[in-house]
Amino acid sequence: MAPATILTLIILYFGLLFLISYFVSRKNSDNDTFFKANKNSKWYLVAFGMIGTALSGVTFISVPGKVGAEAVQFSYFQFVIGNAIGFLLIAKVLLPLYYRMNLTSIYGYIEQRLGTISYKTSATIFLISRTIGSAFRLYLVVIVLQRYVFDAFHMPFALTVLVSLALIFAYTYRGGLKTIIITDTLQTFFLVSSVFLTIYFICQSLDLDAIQAFEAVKNSQYSKIFFYEDAMAPTFFIKQVLGGMFVTIAMVGLDQDLMQKNLSCRNIGEAQKNMFTFTGTFVLINIFFLSVGALLYLYAGKNGIAIPEYLGKPKTDFLFPEIALNHLGAIPAIVFLLGLTAATFATTDSALTALTTSFCVDFLGMDKAENNTGPKTVRTRHAVHIGFSLLMFLVIIVFNALNDESVVTMIFRVAGYTYGPLLGLYCFGLFVRKLGVHDRFVPIVCVMSPMLTWFISENSATWLNGYIFDTELIIVNGLITFLGLLIISRKADAQTRF
Structure with missing residues (x-):
């Protein structure tokens, strides 16, 4: 597809988003609308919209791309099973807590349970974690747009990122x-x-009907799901399920981004219906994404298409866009482009809103009545929004200079270090109710924990007879934080035992 055609589609797409934004916010754009959607969101809209936020461009491109690796195949689905368990725990444990406390920022729980410094520390961890994670997700799509669109117009990568933000x-x-x-x-x-249309177009190109496509994927070399043989391997079943569960609890249940949407529902019942519906849909959609990956490699093998290179190395993240944009025809290319753009910008717009909300509420106190009125607070909120956009821009530029891995691998690796302290803080708060902490020492624990986790990860193969940590690294990080909080603990005040 010609770059000019792709650019025209992107412009039309954003024109539609601007039109929606105008009609939604023209009557009211105050802080209550921005932070909580006036607490009036329909649960089914939240559930459906969360799919795009949770999946992102990483799932859209990177997950199908990784299917081709012999040691990977469909092993990602083990991680998805862990995700589903994590979502159910969030719905039954964390959401009732947040609604009972009527929180705007979920880190308000830490303030009331452990203290002000612990609260600021947890909010800071979120700001760092979400900024990095969302920047990685946006980066993946920007490099695709750069390669297939903006290079033709000699537009610098940095400018592409800036315009997107x-x-x-x-x-x-x-x-x-x-x-x-x-x-x-x-x-x-x-x-x-x-996703569904891409499967249809690839099957059509391979002369396969639905049943034949299912059999082709099942009988291919890419379809192995469960890996029990080698406990040392990153794809080992227990490691993947446990990693998926705890990554989900930390990156969703303890993350202001996705929880902010849940808290915009009218009540806890609707929020839980949202989570249950979302969980089932999330699992189903990931099955189809993995199937897309297998079909892409079957198509590439049949047509002699090599994995595209980036910075001199094969990059599986580019296989899907390469086939969709250059080999399947105009309609499949349009379908792919719309899906990729939707997946990525649904994640990034949500993240920027959550980052702005967290900073304005957790550090500027805009959830308090005396700080939540007047045009000055709205201007301040706009400035914070711009600030996080620029910060994300800088992270993407640095990541582009350093990265040579699959983005999905990098995201969960970094999450193991950045979200681990949040996991430890909430576990301590929820399960050790008779103890509080010496608040001033909490930042030290939350800084030392990722450092110790990194040290253990770097030496695990030597110390543990070849064992290499993967997504379950977040459990180690959370446990170290938990133990550190026990060391600095004290008897809790009665009113802080939630």
């Missing part, structure tokens, strides 16, 4: 969460439609 800011800065609930519903529709 500017467009996201432009349609979210007024309505915030209220706008995103609607735009993410639309974007998820494009994402899900793209």
Whole structure:
């Protein structure tokens, strides 16, 4: 597909998002609308929109790309099983807590349970973790757009990133969460439609009907799901399930981004219906993403298509866009482009809103009545929104200079270090109710824990007879944080035992 055609589609797509943003936020764009969508979101819209936020461009491109590795295949589905368990635990344990405390920022729980410094520390961990994670996700799509669109116009990579973030800011800065609930519903529709249509177009190109396609995927070398043989391997079943469960609890249940949407529902019942519906859909969609990966490699093998290179090395993240944009025809290319754009911007717009909310509430106190009125607070919120957009820009530029791995691998590796202290803080708060902490020492524990985790990870093969940590590294990090909090613990005040 010609770069000019792709660029035209992107412009039309964002034009639609701007139109939605205008109608959603034209009557009200105050802080309550931005932070909580006036606490009036429909649970089914939240559930559907969360699919796009949770999956992102990483799932769209990187997961199908990794299927081709002999030691990987469909092993990612083991991780998805862990994700599903984590989602159910969030719905039954964390959501009732957040609703009972009527929180705008979920880190308000840490403030009331452990203290102000612990609260600021947990909010800071989220800001760092979400900024890095969302930057990685946006990076993946920007390099695809750069390769297949903007290189043709001699547009620098940095400018492509800046324009992308500017467009996201432009349609979210007024309505915030209220706008995103609607735009993410639309974007998820494009994402899900793209998955099914891509499978259809590839099957059509391979002369396969639905049953034949199922058999081809099942009988291919890519379809192995469960790996029990080698406990030392990153794909070992127990490691993947445990890693998926705890990564989900930390990256979803303890993350302001996805929880902010849940907290915009009218009550806990609707929020839980949202999570249960979302969980089932999430598992199903990931099955189809893995199937897309197998079909892509079957198509590439039949047509002699090599994995595209990036910076002189084969990069599996580029296989899907290469086939969709250059080999399947115009309609499949349009479908792919809409799905990729929807997956990525649904994640990034939500993240920027959550980052802005967390900073404004957790550090500027905008959830308090005396700080939540007047045009000055709205201007401050806009400035914070711009600030996080620029910070994400800088992270992407640095990551582009350093990265040579699959983005999905890098995201979960980094999450093991950045989200681990949040896991430890909440576990201590929830399960050791008779103890509090000496608040001033909590930042030291939360800094030391990732450092010790990294040290253990780097030496685990030597110390543990060849054992290499993968996604379960977050459990180690959370456990070290938990033990550190026990060391600095004290008897809790009665009113802080939630």
